[in-house]
Amino acid sequence: VEIVEEAGSTNALLAARAREGAEAGLVIVAEHQTSGRGRLDRSWEVPPRAALTFSVLVRPEVEPASWPWLPLLAGYAVHAALDDRADGIGLKWPNDIVVETVDGPLKLAGILVERVDTPTGPAAVLGVGINVHQTPAELPIEAATSLEQLVEGVPDRTEVLGTVLASLETLLPLIEDTDALRRAYAGECVTIGKTVRVDVPAGEPLTGTAVDIDAGGRLVVDTGAGEVPVGAGDVIHVR
Numbered sequence: 001v002e003i004v005e006e007a008g009s010t011n012a013l014l015a016a017r018a019r020e021g022a023e024a025g026l027v028i029v030a031e032h033q034t035s036g037r038g039r040l041d042r043s044w045e046v047p048p049r050a051a052l053t054f055s056v057l058v059r060p061e062v063e064p065a066s067w068p069w070l071p072l073l074a075g076y077a078v079h080a081a082l083d084d085r086a087d088g089i090g091l092k093w094p095n096d097i098v099v100e101t102v103d104g105p106l107k108l109a110g111i112l113v114e115r116v117d118t119p120t121g122p123a124a125v126l127g128v129g130i131n132v133h134q135t136p137a138e139l140p141i142e143a144a145t146s147l148e149q150l151v152e153g154v155p156d157r158t159e160v161l162g163t164v165l166a167s168l169e170t171l172l173p174l175i176e177d178t179d180a181l182r183r184a185y186a187g188e189c190v191t192i193g194k195t196v197r198v199d200v201p202a203g204e205p206l207t208g209t210a211v212d213i214d215a216g217g218r219l220v221v222d223t224g225a226g227e228v229p230v231g232a233g234d235v236i237h238v239r
């Protein structure tokens, strides 16, 4: 584990190290990111030392069809490490860790997985951002929360990092059995059963009931006119 005082994005830094031949298991933690990245080309901006921002290098030796499961598996593992810390912590498809409230889910952690081609084969950078100490005004988006607002006392970022890394280490082998992963993931995903609106990257938003996760890790939405698998997009839990 390497800790740097400042990075543009730990994902970008770790991707560069992967291209230079870094081995699986390298973790880069930044005390501050100056251009943190989120899913769907969004930025992920937090004040120095307020969040836990890090990336983990993996080199999965699995068939290409299993790669789309990596973001879901990363979310599953981060969720497992945070789940017991407060009531209502859930896993929102594809890989947001949220706290469910009467006003809808508040985001506690987000994950950005990026594939990198390296001289020794394809690698993946698992980027994790966990809101730890932020006050409501310091959160990266409005519908968000931080661990400090959920637990008693002041959470310790080093302890949180240790449990998340241990969880990743224990659960990453599930990438070799995507059938078991699908069942495990679906069992923890709070999106299933919800009425959702999905803003897809291109085309009209989709509304319906989220009913399942399919064999490719896609969210299956029953629109009333049939079941539609969704591979990417922003999911809004309507109720």
Ligand code: BTN
Pocket (backbone or CB within 6 Å): 008, 009, 010, 011, 012, 033, 035, 036, 037, 038, 039, 040, 042, 044, 052, 053, 054, 055, 096, 109, 110, 111, 112, 127, 128, 129, 130
């Ligand atoms: C999202 O919810 O949209 C994903 C947010 C991911 C943020 C983390 S912070 C560490 C790593 N480095 C980045 O630039 N992004 C990820």
